Amino acid sequence: MAVFCDRCSRRLPPGLPVCTCAASAGPNPVDAPSHPASQQTRSVDPVPVARPMVTRPSDGSSPYSQIPPAARLAPGAVAAARRRRRLVIEVSLSALLIGLLVVAAVTVLPSVSTSLTQAGTNSGALPSESGQVSEGDVPQQAQLAPGDLGLPTAISRPACNGSYAVFVGAAVEPTVYQSQVAQLLGRFPETSYLLAEENCSSLARQSNGNNIYAVYFGPFDDIRDACAQRARAGGDSYVRRLDNVTPVGQDIEC
Numbered sequence: 001m002a003v004f005c006d007r008c009s010r011r012l013p014p015g016l017p018v019c020t021c022a023a024s025a026g027p028n029p030v031d032a033p034s035h036p037a038s039q040q041t042r043s044v045d046p047v048p049v050a051r052p053m054v055t056r057p058s059d060g061s062s063p064y065s066q067i068p069p070a071a072r073l074a075p076g077a078v079a080a081a082r083r084r085r086r087l088v089i090e091v092s093l094s095a096l097l098i099g100l101l102v103v104a105a106v107t108v109l110p111s112v113s114t115s116l117t118q119a120g121t122n123s124g125a126l127p128s129e130s131g132q133v134s135e136g137d138v139p140q141q142a143q144l145a146p147g148d149l150g151l152p153t154a155i156s157r158p159a160c161n162g163s164y165a166v167f168v169g170a171a172v173e174p175t176v177y178q179s180q181v182a183q184l185l186g187r188f189p190e191t192s193y194l195l196a197e198e199n200c201s202s203l204a205r206q207s208n209g210n211n212i213y214a215v216y217f218g219p220f221d222d223i224r225d226a227c228a229q230r231a232r233a234g235g236d237s238y239v240r241r242l243d244n245v246t247p248v249g250q251d252i253e254c
Helices: 020-025 077-122 174-187 223-233
Strands: 002-005 041-044 163-171 192-195 213-220 238-242
Touching (some): 163 174, 223 238
Antiparallel strands (some): 192 213
């Protein structure tokens, strides 16, 4: 219990019944109480704290058992709620996964199909409905004619009908057939090349046992057109007749 001084209202230390202010200032006749026992000190009791009271039922049961049954969870309700929540999460994740697969199929599969089609086109063959490549699916231009050198300009075989051709050069070494013929074709635009062994007998077929690839303008039905082309070509160009009657190697004079 706390003790306070009536004169100075200070709290007195434990074990000190009289405040020091009373000894120094003397008695105060105005404030002096009528009872000598309470002249110097007064006591203050602490304020009691109110506590909630729980009323116990008359039957002696616990007060917390009076909660209505509807407010309490039934046995297994918590587990059921957890199962429902887990099911909702699983369904949501499955729907998200299906959506991602659909988006991937729409965006990726067309590009893959286009790449496969282009690859089949570049390789010269397209797969049939069964997924296998048949001989009929291979383009005809991919099959080279006999003697073709595989150049952008395909090998030719003019008719031996008495027409005229202006020859501008030939390749007689097997190791340089392709490069020399390609060089002549690039030097003389609108020319063609032939393999002499597969053509008219008026053309020389071999040189030192090697086949001859010749590059030429024509053929021309009129000798005057052939001679005009020879004049434009210049160099060592010459005119030959394409038939099986004219002796081999005989030049036509312009």
